[in-house]
Amino acid sequence: MNVKLVESLVQAVESLPPEDYALFQEQLSSRSIQKTEGVCGGHARIRNTRIPVWTIVSLQNQGADDAELLRNFPGLTLFDLTAMRTYYAAHTAEIDSALAHEADEDSVDG
Numbered sequence: 001m002n003v004k005l006v007e008s009l010v011q012a013v014e015s016l017p018p019e020d021y022a023l024f025q026e027q028l029s030s031r032s033i034q035k036t037e038g039v040c041g042g043h044a045r046i047r048n049t050r051i052p053v054w055t056i057v058s059l060q061n062q063g064a065d066d067a068e069l070l071r072n073f074p075g076l077t078l079f080d081l082t083a084m085r086t087y088y089a090a091h092t093a094e095i096d097s098a099l100a101h102e103a104d105e106d107s108v109d110g
Helices: 003-014 018-031 054-060 066-072 076-091 090-109
Strands: none
Touching: 003 066, 018 076, 054 066, 054 090, 066 076, 076 090
């Protein structure tokens, strides 16, 4: 880990004017959720993982809190969970459709 680089980046971000800071946050958040054909069935997933957004939403719907999610998915961060929630809020129909599809698959398999 390059601590000096990280500290320098933090200082650069802190020095941004409010409009640029908001744009930076938006860009960083939007890049935290990815869709790649052939990965996780093309579903929205958390950056550089094979964890679909719908999986985390499903676990939250079943009562999992942030601490439990971070314990069970050690590669995730609180920022990832925040980005996932932001994505879900903006794409509720897409994620709910994926949840319904998975529930249908489970009922056929089970």
